[in-house]
Amino acid sequence: MASADEQLKRLTDPSLLDKIDGLRKLNVSEYIPLHQACDAMGIPAPGQSLAPGLSTFSDDILTIELSGPSRQLLSIIDVPGIFRTPTYGVTTKEDMTLVQRMVKSYIKDSRTIILGVIPAPVDIATQEILSMAEEADPLGQRTLGVLTKPDPVDRGGEDHVIDLVLGTKNKLNLGYCMVRNRGQQDKSLSMTDRHEKEKQFFNTAPWSTLDRERVGVPALQDRLRELLVDITRREFPNVKHELDKRILDCEQKLKSLGPARETDNQQRTLILDLAAKFQEITSHALDAYYDDVWLKGHTIHFSKSTTRNGNEPATESPDGADQAVTVDTSHSTSETGEPEDPKFPELLNVIQGPWRCPAPQSDNIFDWIESAYRTSRVFELGTFDPSLLPIIFQEQSKKWDGLALAYISNVICAVHSFTDDLLSTLCPDRRVQSNLWTTLIDELLERYEKAMSHTRFILHMERKGIPLTTNHYFNDGLQKARLERLKSALKGQAVAIQFGNEHRDMVKVDSVVSSVQTGNIEHTVKDIHAILKSYYKVARKGFVDVVCMQAADHFLVTGCESPLRLFTPSFVHRLSLNSLILIAGEDVVSKRTRNVLEHEIKCLKAGKKLLKG
Numbered sequence: 001m002a003s004a005d006e007q008l009k010r011l012t013d014p015s016l017l018d019k020i021d022g023l024r025k026l027n028v029s030e031y032i033p034l035h036q037a038c039d040a041m042g043i044p045a046p047g048q049s050l051a052p053g054l055s056t057f058s059d060d061i062l063t064i065e066l067s068g069p070s071r072q073l074l075s076i077i078d079v080p081g082i083f084r085t086p087t088y089g090v091t092t093k094e095d096m097t098l099v100q101r102m103v104k105s106y107i108k109d110s111r112t113i114i115l116g117v118i119p120a121p122v123d124i125a126t127q128e129i130l131s132m133a134e135e136a137d138p139l140g141q142r143t144l145g146v147l148t149k150p151d152p153v154d155r156g157g158e159d160h161v162i163d164l165v166l167g168t169k170n171k172l173n174l175g176y177c178m179v180r181n182r183g184q185q186d187k188s189l190s191m192t193d194r195h196e197k198e199k200q201f202f203n204t205a206p207w208s209t210l211d212r213e214r215v216g217v218p219a220l221q222d223r224l225r226e227l228l229v230d231i232t233r234r235e236f237p238n239v240k241h242e243l244d245k246r247i248l249d250c251e252q253k254l255k256s257l258g259p260a261r262e263t264d265n266q267q268r269t270l271i272l273d274l275a276a277k278f279q280e281i282t283s284h285a286l287d288a289y290y291d292d293v294w295l296k297g298h299t300i301h302f303s304k305s306t307t308r309n310g311n312e313p314a315t316e317s318p319d320g321a322d323q324a325v326t327v328d329t330s331h332s333t334s335e336t337g338e339p340e341d342p343k344f345p346e347l348l349n350v351i352q353g354p355w356r357c358p359a360p361q362s363d364n365i366f367d368w369i370e371s372a373y374r375t376s377r378v379f380e381l382g383t384f385d386p387s388l389l390p391i392i393f394q395e396q397s398k399k400w401d402g403l404a405l406a407y408i409s410n411v412i413c414a415v416h417s418f419t420d421d422l423l424s425t426l427c428p429d430r431r432v433q434s435n436l437w438t439t440l441i442d443e444l445l446e447r448y449e450k451a452m453s454h455t456r457f458i459l460h461m462e463r464k465g466i467p468l469t470t471n472h473y474f475n476d477g478l479q480k481a482r483l484e485r486l487k488s489a490l491k492g493q494a495v496a497i498q499f500g501n502e503h504r505d506m507v508k509v510d511s512v513v514s515s516v517q518t519g520n521i522e523h524t525v526k527d528i529h530a531i532l533k534s535y536y537k538v539a540r541k542g543f544v545d546v547v548c549m550q551a552a553d554h555f556l557v558t559g560c561e562s563p564l565r566l567f568t569p570s571f572v573h574r575l576s577l578n579s580l581i582l583i584a585g586e587d588v589v590s591k592r593t594r595n596v597l598e599h600e601i602k603c604l605k606a607g608k609k610l611l612k613g
Contacts, residue, residue, distance in 0.1 A: 037062055049089060056095050059102070074228065077112075079103050082128050103129070107136040111235045113227055114143040120150045120161045120178070124170050140173030142231055146220065147178040150207065158206045165214050174227065177220045178202075178210070236611070243608045247601060254597045256428050257590060264577050267584035271436070271572045274426050281422060282564050344416055346441060350448045351409035355402050365529060389467055392532060397463050397539070404547050408455045411552045412448045415563050419444070423567075429590070435583040439575075440567060447563045451555035455547060462543045469538050477534035 035045035041058045044050055057080055080099045086092050107114045114133045118124055133143045145164070153161055163169040165176045180198045182189060189197065195218060202208065202215040213219050232239075261267045342348060420437070427433035497506045556562050575583070586594070 050092075055098065056091050057098050057102070059098070074224070077106055079106060082132075084128075100132075103132060104136070107133060110142075111231055111239070112142065113224065113231065115146050116143060116172075117146045117148060120147045121153050121157070124164065130170075130172075141234075142174075142227070143172055144174045144223065144227065145172050145176035147176055148181060150178055150180055151183075151201065162206060162210060165210050175214065177223055178207075178215045179217050179220055240608070240611055243604055243611070247604045247608070250597050250601045250604065254594065254601070257594055257597075258429055258432070260594065261584045261586055262591075264580050267580040268572060268575070270432075270584050271575070271580070272569050274423075274436070275567050275569050275572050277426055278422060278567050279565075279569075281426075282418075285418065344413070344420075346445065347412065347416060347448070350445055350452060351412050352402070352405040352452075355406050357399060357403055357406070389528065389531060389535075390465075392528070393467055393535065393539075394463050396532065396536060400463060400543065401459050404455050404459055404543075404551075405452065407547065408451055408551050408556070411556050412451065415556050416444070416448070419563065419567075431587060431590075432584055436567075439579060439583055443566055444563050447555070447561065447566065450561075451551050454555055455551040458543070458546055458551060462539060462546075467535055467539070469535065469542075471538045471542070473534075473538050475534075477537060481530035481534060 035048070038045040038048075041060045041062065042054065043056060043058045044054055050056060061077075079102055082099060082103060083091065083096060086096060106112060114137060116127070116129045116133055118127050118129070124130070130143075130145070134140070137143045147161060147164065150158075150161060160169070161178070165178055167175055180201050182194055186194065186197065195216070198216050202210065202212075207215065213223070259266060259270055261270050419440075423433050423437060427436065496503050553559070554562070557564060559565070
């Protein structure tokens with residue numbers, strides 16, 4: 001017996017569905033001529049010659065159902081007879097193979113009674129059906145031999161046939177039965193007359209010596225009924241287990257199709273359930289990360305001390321950040337090093353493409369500041385142009401643009417990938433998933449663009465505006481830098497003096513005056529460095545927080561207008577009827593598959609109920 005998967009695959013095969021449509025056109029409520037049934041099965045009708053491309057036999061089954069209170073609850077499958085030599089114009093080598101495969105497929109079922117129908121005048125040793133039956137039923141628990149046409153047996157050959165029925169030759173565990181069917185002259189006989197004529201035949205010698213339970217159609221019916229009861233009792237646990245397994249398998253397949261969605265209410269309910277699950281899972285998956293600006297956002301390392309020695313150690317590099325970092329938000333690289341196609345090409349016009357962030361330079365920052373100062377000098381009295389600080393701050397923070405936009409692009413890619421993966425998990429129906437994604441994508445891209453635009457706005461305010469801050473850490477840092485500069489200048493003028501049990505470094509006043517005396521340019525450059533360093537630290541902290549909290553968290557993750565909050569029940573309620581049909585409407589194949597599964601489940605449950613009764 002074919003598995004449920006094989007049956008379902010065959011029932012949904014387009015060629016089979018075309019045949020079903022053809023049978024429906026025959027108007028089965030009326031009498032159907034046999035030739036029309038043969039045309040639907042693709043085989044020649046009785047009396048027709050074998051046309052090219054056709055076969056005498058077909059895997060399709062012509063089912064004739066007889067219903068009535070006196071009818072037996074029994075299915076009889078009349079398979080073609082086995083032949084070894086094709087007949088020109090009637091059968092082919094392919095037919096021979098098809099018939100053997102067909103017979104084997106039916107007799108291998110452990111709940112099938114194998115009736116080996118053999119003409120009595122034929123040598124039983126040449127009948128291949130018995131060897132095939134033995135292969136399928138090695139214990140002989142369901143193989144019953146049926147001998148036909150006893151009347152044309154040659155005189156003297158009856159003993160050989162009788163030995164078969166008595167079990168003295170070619171013994172079968174279930175033995176043989178013998179019947180005499182109607183001949184050409186008996187076709188007009190009623191069933192009662194037919195049985196009476198058969199009875200008279202078996203009452204004549206030598207057939208009268210046979211057990212009455214082994215001859216005649218009524219005896220065969222009784223034998224089959226007993227055999228069917230025995231097989232049913234033996235197979236009952238297996239039948240029940242198989243029914244349960246097939247029901248479960250069909251229900252799982254039906255569940256994988258999702259709920260029925262023929263009406264707009266069913267379609268909207270399906271999408272509402274998906275939206276609710278999407279938001280439930282999303283609420284447990286919110287997180288953000290931002291770190292590259294902190295370590296590598298500045299163009300040149302700030303000085304750790306106030307000296308202008310080019311060999312001084314750099315700062316702001318706690319993890320060896322002087323190595324370059326690559327930020328790639330849209331492409332992946334194959335094993336050969338060639339760029340692969342992006343997973344989400346729709347993002348290419350929204351996010352920043354591949355961008356390489358170099359490490360901060362190790363050049364002497366004082367030389368750089370002095371160069372900037374000299375090129376911007378105006379008339380002043382020992383001070384510097386107020387526009388100089390914004391200029392050098394913009395230069396020192398010029399990598400903020402690439403890092404911030406790359407970071408937000410990475411967050412967009414993460415959100416986009418998460419949304420795609422979650423919809424793929426929640427939607428077993430790939431058609432629903434694809435159509436839903438198509439409906440969401442335009443508004444998703446709009447929300448991504450808002451996050452990128454807001455990031456650019458933050459960058460403009462932080463880098464292009466006037467440097468302003470009310471954070472007291474700026475003044476603290478500035479004073480600390482100036483004191484460190486003074487301390488460094490006086491360090492070489494200190495004299496150790498004993499005060500009781502303590503040694504203290506003392507500096508003469510004259511030494512202090514001489515140590516702090518520098519040229520206007522050097523003094524201004526050092527002061528600009530102190531101001532820039534203090535302000536950069538404060539601005540960097542604020543910038544990182546604002547980008548994370550606003551552009552990343554609010555616009556992309558937790559905000560009420562973030563992409564993760566797009567697919568919600570309220571969004572589903574706003575969908576038009578056309579949109580519902582486009583997203584959740586079932587296609588023809590899904591409808592047919594659902595109908596096949598529902599019908600099979602109904603029949604299987606009815607069979608299970610019959611077993612219980």
